[in-house]
Amino acid sequence: xxEEIILLAHGSGGTLMHKLIEKQIxxxxxxxxxxxxxxxxxxxxxxxxxxxxTDSYTVKPIFFKGGDIGxxxxxxxxxxxxxxxxxxxxxxxxxxxxxxxxxxxxERILKSIAETAEAAGVEIVTGDTKVVEKGSADMIFxxxxxVGIIPQERKLSGSHARPGDAVIISGTIGDxxxxxxxxxxxxxxxxxxxxxxxxxxxxxNHLFTAxxxxxxxxLRDPTRGGLATTLNEIASQSNVVIRIEEEKIPIKDEVKxxxxxxxxxxxxxxxxxxxxxxxDPDYAEAALKALKEHEKGKDAALIxxxxxxxxxxxxxxxxxxxxxxxLTMLTGEQFPRIC
Amino acid sequence: xxxxxxxxxxxxxxxxLLERIRQFDDRNYAFMEVCGTHTVSISxxxxxxxxxxxxxxxxxxxxxxxxxxQEDIDRAIELATLPNVILATFGDMMKVPGTxxxxxxxxxxGADIRVCYSTREALEIAxxxxxxxxxxxxxxxxxxxxxxxxxxxxxxxRNIKNYSVFSVHKLVPPALRALLNxxxxxxxxxxxxxxxxxxxxxxxxxxxxxEYQMPxxxxxxxxxxxxxxxxxxxxxxxxxxxxxxxxxxxxxxxxGNVHAQKAMEEVFKVVDADWRGIGTIPESGLxxxxxxxxxxxxxxxxxxxxxxxxxxNCSCGDVLRGVKLPFDCKLFGKGCTPEHPVGPxxxxxxxxxxxxxxxxxxxxxxx
Amino acid sequence: xxxxxxGKIVSIEELAGFRVAEVDIAGTTRKVSxxxxxxxxxxxxxLVHAGYAMQVIDEQAAQETLNYLEQIxxxx
Numbered sequence: 001x002x003e004e005i006i007l008l009a010h011g012s013g014g015t016l017m018h019k020l021i022e023k024q025i026x027x028x029x030x031x032x033x034x035x036x037x038x039x040x041x042x043x044x045x046x047x048x049x050x051x052x053x054t055d056s057y058t059v060k061p062i063f064f065k066g067g068d069i070g071x072x073x074x075x076x077x078x079x080x081x082x083x084x085x086x087x088x089x090x091x092x093x094x095x096x097x098x099x100x101x102x103x104x105x106x107e108r109i110l111k112s113i114a115e116t117a118e119a120a121g122v123e124i125v126t127g128d129t130k131v132v133e134k135g136s137a138d139m140i141f142x143x144x145x146x147v148g149i150i151p152q153e154r155k156l157s158g159s160h161a162r163p164g165d166a167v168i169i170s171g172t173i174g175d176x177x178x179x180x181x182x183x184x185x186x187x188x189x190x191x192x193x194x195x196x197x198x199x200x201x202x203x204x205n206h207l208f209t210a211x212x213x214x215x216x217x218x219l220r221d222p223t224r225g226g227l228a229t230t231l232n233e234i235a236s237q238s239n240v241v242i243r244i245e246e247e248k249i250p251i252k253d254e255v256k257x258x259x260x261x262x263x264x265x266x267x268x269x270x271x272x273x274x275x276x277x278x279x280d281p282d283y284a285e286a287a288l289k290a291l292k293e294h295e296k297g298k299d300a301a302l303i304x305x306x307x308x309x310x311x312x313x314x315x316x317x318x319x320x321x322x323x324x325x326x327l328t329m330l331t332g333e334q335f336p337r338i339c
Numbered sequence: 340x341x342x343x344x345x346x347x348x349x350x351x352x353x354x355x356l357l358e359r360i361r362q363f364d365d366r367n368y369a370f371m372e373v374c375g376t377h378t379v380s381i382s383x384x385x386x387x388x389x390x391x392x393x394x395x396x397x398x399x400x401x402x403x404x405x406x407x408x409q410e411d412i413d414r415a416i417e418l419a420t421l422p423n424v425i426l427a428t429f430g431d432m433m434k435v436p437g438t439x440x441x442x443x444x445x446x447x448x449g450a451d452i453r454v455c456y457s458t459r460e461a462l463e464i465a466x467x468x469x470x471x472x473x474x475x476x477x478x479x480x481x482x483x484x485x486x487x488x489x490x491x492x493x494x495x496x497r498n499i500k501n502y503s504v505f506s507v508h509k510l511v512p513p514a515l516r517a518l519l520n521x522x523x524x525x526x527x528x529x530x531x532x533x534x535x536x537x538x539x540x541x542x543x544x545x546x547x548x549x550e551y552q553m554p555x556x557x558x559x560x561x562x563x564x565x566x567x568x569x570x571x572x573x574x575x576x577x578x579x580x581x582x583x584x585x586x587x588x589x590x591x592x593x594x595g596n597v598h599a600q601k602a603m604e605e606v607f608k609v610v611d612a613d614w615r616g617i618g619t620i621p622e623s624g625l626x627x628x629x630x631x632x633x634x635x636x637x638x639x640x641x642x643x644x645x646x647x648x649x650x651x652n653c654s655c656g657d658v659l660r661g662v663k664l665p666f667d668c669k670l671f672g673k674g675c676t677p678e679h680p681v682g683p684x685x686x687x688x689x690x691x692x693x694x695x696x697x698x699x700x701x702x703x704x705x706x
Numbered sequence: 707x708x709x710x711x712x713g714k715i716v717s718i719e720e721l722a723g724f725r726v727a728e729v730d731i732a733g734t735t736r737k738v739s740x741x742x743x744x745x746x747x748x749x750x751x752x753l754v755h756a757g758y759a760m761q762v763i764d765e766q767a768a769q770e771t772l773n774y775l776e777q778i779x780x781x782x
């Protein structure tokens with residue numbers, strides 16, 4: 001059953017988007033590398049392992065509590081590299097600006113890009129600017145591509161989770177998605193939550209100083225589609241079952257409250273400054289300790305374990321009653337609901 | 340606040356209560372809830388699998404999205420595509436498939452459709468867009484109908500001329516009566532809706548006990564509330580009682596909210612309504628009455644909807660009446676999934692099929 | 707049915723002749739109509755649904771429900 005048109009839901013990070021990518025995009029243009037579907041592609045050039053990634057940023061509103069589209073554009077791409085274990089080296093920056101966009105706003109965004117890049121230790125080495133007619137782009141779209149070098153001993157991939165591994169989240173979930181929703185009109189809410197948007201390469205490096213590289217199997221940042229979608233992706237790529245405990249997942253009270261009002265499930269809300277780490281269980285405690293002693297990982301928690309698959313890869317959540325329920329991927333968009 | 344939610348989820352209170360329910364006895368019990376939010380809570384907290392197998396928790400027609408007729412869905416879509424119209428709707432209705440399209444699809448094609456959390460936002464939109472017609476898509480039971488009634492009263496008082504309502508609101512007690520009259524499902528008691536009851540009060544359900552000897556307990560939505568409700572029902576059935584009890588005492592009263600009731604009486608009139616999967620239930624729907632006719636979108640705007648057909652093989656009707664479980668529908672998980680829903684029970688976030696698909700699918704595979 | 711969340715009334719004002727409360731729901735605030743609860747006052751905990759306050763939450767009843775469950779004796 002094919003949709004005749006692209007819907008917003010195709011971009012929301014959930015199953016429709018995955019189907020679009022897997023069934024319509026990849027088969028036409030992709031070869032083996034594209035099919036790996038990790039956050040960044042690994043390319044070997046003369047014995048050097050290069051990570052290469054690209055991302056486009058269309059977030060609205062462009063300014064939100066805790067950040068803006070510029071900070072997001074740098075952090076997002078740096079994080080895709082970092083999730084592959086790569087040391088980010090350089091970024092490209094491509095701007096598509098709508099006619100009529102305020103120069104003050106552009107300057108604000110560029111400053112933010114510069115600051116975030118500086119903090120992440122990465123240089124913007126090339127770029128492009130286009131201006132399109134009013135109505136052809138929603139204010140501003142940004143694309144960043146990034147390259148990094150993966151140290152030989154780091155072998156990270158969504159397909160490397162093994163039964164017995166510990167599943168760790170680096171901090172509270174749902175902050176970014178809720179911070180952004182706050183600015184939407186027609187919802188009339190004042191939510192005191194800031195986006196968690198930040199580069200994580202320093203946190204990743206810190207983790208690798210604490211435990212052996214081969215103990216870290218998967219790193220992934222749960223962006224669009226939330227933690228639930230990311231865990232499902234990993235379970236699918238690694239062909240495992242992941243079982244987490246609802247109680248152990250760190251969520252800020254205000255995020256819980258905002259989700260209750262809107263009828264959202266925090267497990268499906270986007271994060272832009274958090275990562276899932278799947279590690280050898282013998283090093284789980286050390287990993288957790290390392291994350292917690294870093295500013296960006298202070299709320300880290302062990303939330304579950306990886307298990308052998310019985311029939312199909314899946315993610316289960318242990319409820320407060322001790323029963324397990326199934327955790328699916330996000331299917332379309334989450335709309336605020338009253339029922 | 341969060342205290343009032345988290346407190347009712349404490350495992351140290353839940354586990355002993357669950358144990359008592361597990362040890363109650365081995366008789367078979369079937370309890371039906373008629374509230375989408377209960378459906379979701381029961382699935383999400385794993386209550387369905389936590390209670391012993393002899394206690395069956397059935398889902399009834401508690402999802403107002405699911406019971407909206409195909410024709411009403413199509414009509415809303417038609418209204419949304421009229422020139423100069425802004426359709427304001429709760430998010431719940433966006434993805435519901437009509438015969439030819441959905442609000443989400445029409446929005447993608449350019450219709451001005453806005454998701455609102457409240458009619459208050461819709462009134463604001465009307466004020467900010469004086470040259471447009473704002474139509475509010477009024478879906479929901481007695482919890483939501485008063486908020487729509489008040490919006491009409493406010494529009495009248497403030498002389499907002501470009502606001503109207505397409506009301507497909509429905510009433511819960513007549514549906515309960517119709518369910519019991521049909522005799523299709525053998526029930527031992529009802530888990531009664533929490534927030535509908537805030538408005539209509541405990542008194543609205545007395546007929547269940549008096550005329551049908553059916554126990555009912557008004558329940559809150561937290562796991563503690565639902566488990567306590569189940570225990571209260573078990574005790575009633577075991578001792579042969581049939582009463583209407585209130586577990587949600589912190590919010591529900593016998594009389595309900597009188598101001599809300601008055602507003603509904605002022606603005607709406609009760610009519611027969613078409614419930615998807617059940618058919619026409621007498622005096623079970625609300626439509627804007629003559630006094631407020633100018634705010635009735637179905638009178639103000641002309642639409643021709645003669646093409647509505649319900650999707651074949653869709654068992655939403657049977658699921659809504661508790662006759663079938665979502666698993667029993669031919670399409671469940673095959674042609675009908677949350678990303679490609681055929682019927683509203685799957686697309687609505689609180690439809691039984693969606694809840695089962697998301698949370699209960701692997702019941703047998705899991706401890 | 708229907709999502710209703712508990713919130714605390716922080717302030718009340720009159721907007722165009724209608725009473726509107728600023729309600730704090732676990733840190734998030736929003737304006738909520740008091741059309742259905744004319745007797746609500748600042749400091750009350752109310753149930754909020756679709757932008758309207760539906761009922762004042764009886765905190766004592768809430769505590770009693772919790773107490774009852776805490777004191778559960780094993781019965782027959």
